Amino acid sequence: MSDDAPTPVFLHPSAIRLLWLLALLLLSVACSPSEDIRVTDAVMRPPLPGKTTGVAYFTLDNPGSAPLVLIGAESPIAGAIEMHTHIHDGDMMRMRRVDQVEIAPKGSVTFKTGGYHLMLFRVHDLKPPRVPITLLFKQHAPVTVAFELEDY
Numbered sequence: 001m002s003d004d005a006p007t008p009v010f011l012h013p014s015a016i017r018l019l020w021l022l023a024l025l026l027l028s029v030a031c032s033p034s035e036d037i038r039v040t041d042a043v044m045r046p047p048l049p050g051k052t053t054g055v056a057y058f059t060l061d062n063p064g065s066a067p068l069v070l071i072g073a074e075s076p077i078a079g080a081i082e083m084h085t086h087i088h089d090g091d092m093m094r095m096r097r098v099d100q101v102e103i104a105p106k107g108s109v110t111f112k113t114g115g116y117h118l119m120l121f122r123v124h125d126l127k128p129p130r131v132p133i134t135l136l137f138k139q140h141a142p143v144t145v146a147f148e149l150e151d152y
């Protein structure tokens with residue numbers, strides 16, 4: 001047998017699990033938010049007087065080589081946050097909740113008036129000029145962004 005013949009390696013299942021954990025760890029380091037996700041134009045429109053529902057807009061860039069999937073958002077200033085889009089229903093524009101928004105590699109998506117938006121329910125304790133909203137992703141660490149409070 002020559003010296004450079006590959007030696008068969010048999011790993012114990014627990015060692016394989018350990019390797020998986022290491023791989024996941026490396027993956028999460030490689031996906032640190034500062035490197036591959038950029039959020040710009042983050043603005044929150046506070047509730048109208050006497051109301052408790054606000055809206056938030058932003059642009060999300062995915063410079064990475066894998067699709068990025070936004071699955072929701074949370075914030076200490078809202079009881080709940082939903083992702084919505086607008087759909088045409090005859091002559092009416094209606095809001096519809098969406099479970100996820102996928103951003104293609106090297107792509108971007110803009111949450112804006114008449115399109116995707118974050119709907120914030122039971123808004124409380126707004127402290128200008130900025131509020132924190134955390135964007136939640138599938139297979140990616142959450143990203144907390146300071147949203148500029150728009151005054152009405």
Ligand SMILES: [Cu+2]
Nearest residue numbers: 084095117119
């Ligand atoms: Cu909405």
